[in-house]
Amino acid sequence: MALTTQSSERAPYRGRRSRLRRINAGNTALYTVAGLAALLWLVPLAWAVNTSLKPEGETTIVPATWFISEPTLDAYESVLGRGDILRWTLNSLVSTGIVTVITLVLTALAAYGFSRCLFPGRGWLFAFIIGGILIPPQTLIVPQFILMTQLGLVDTYWGIALPQVVAPVFIFILKRFFDGIPRDYVEAARMDGAGHLRILWNVMLPMSRPIMAAIGIFVFIGAWNNFLWPFIVTTDPEMMTLPVGLGTVLGQYGIQYAQVMASAVLGALPLLIVFLLFQRHIVTGVAGAGIKG
The missing domain is CATH 1.10.3720.10 (MetI-like)
Structure with missing residues (x-):
């Protein structure tokens, strides 16, 4: 009888922990997607800064690269x-x-x-x-x-x-x-x-x-x-x-x-x-x- 009572008392806590795990998993997925979106948003800005620091001759090289031989202002x-x-x-x-x-x-x-x-x-x-x-x-x-x-x-x-x-x-x-x-x-x-x-x-x-x-x-x-x-x-x-x-x-x-x-x-x-x-x-x-x- 005592074991039944203890297990029934622990059931709500197990359910609460399960819900918290699901919430944490959802938050992790949301933050991951937001982080990827932020990186995608930063790519054009990073490319603009990268290109602005290249010598003019390197800006038309095909295929384009992120590498800068000699950064210049x-x-x-x-x-x-x-x-x-x-x-x-x-x-x-x-x-x-x-x-x-x-x-x-x-x-x-x-x-x-x-x-x-x-x-x-x-x-x-x-x-x-x-x-x-x-x-x-x-x-x-x-x-x-x-x-x-x-x-x-x-x-x-x-x-x-x-x-x-x-x-x-x-x-x-x-x-x-x-x-x-x-x-x-x-x-x-x-x-x-x-x-x-x-x-x-x-x-x-x-x-x-x-x-x-x-x-x-x-x-x-x-x-x-x-x-x-x-x-x-x-x-x-x-x-x-x-x-x-x-x-x-x-x-x-x-x-x-x-x-x-x-x-x-x-x-x-x-x-x-x-x-x-x-x-x-x-x-x-x-x-x-x-x-x-």
Whole structure:
């Protein structure tokens, strides 16, 4: 009888250990797949760095190899010496900063309005704005350029930045996040006499810092990498952004693969630094958006 009792008491522990083994096995498989995916993602970056350190003659050897006979920084020296890279970097920082700030302000205001304010036609207007996701940005280049020309904003920071501040997808994401915030906080602020702007500033935004940080970083990365619109709206070399300036300089000297890869590395370096500094905010913001949504 005692043996039966002991075996029945041990059964739940054996079942629990079995479940823990299955969970650990599943986590191990998940981490393995994630590690392989990370390695695959790093291969192009490693190849770009490897090619940028090769002498130009070795970049066209067939079959291509990872081996570098004599690593050199000649490609970086050529790219840095052919253009005003510091000026282009400043232009990218200023225009990207304008895009990021204005996009965050407009996105927060629009998302709060659609989430917490009742007005006629709210659903239709929200559907109209979200429909902008379906419009390819390339189809708007001609009217945007005509508008910038009429406003006298060609070759200016505002001309580069303003057409990039429209971000309906982020309005959608932030609205869903605001919808998930309990209404008790908003009602308590209203009882204290707070208006909509004060509720947004003192209640909604402090609770939305992770998702706002993630949106800001995504907007910054997208604006920094944008080549087509800054290329069209800037004709003065002094106003070129970093991707446009590097691409224009390289285009004047034909295709030289080591220099192309060196320019790609230089252009991606600020984004890599931003990602390493704010990766926790990106992960937290994306996870928070998924939970609130």
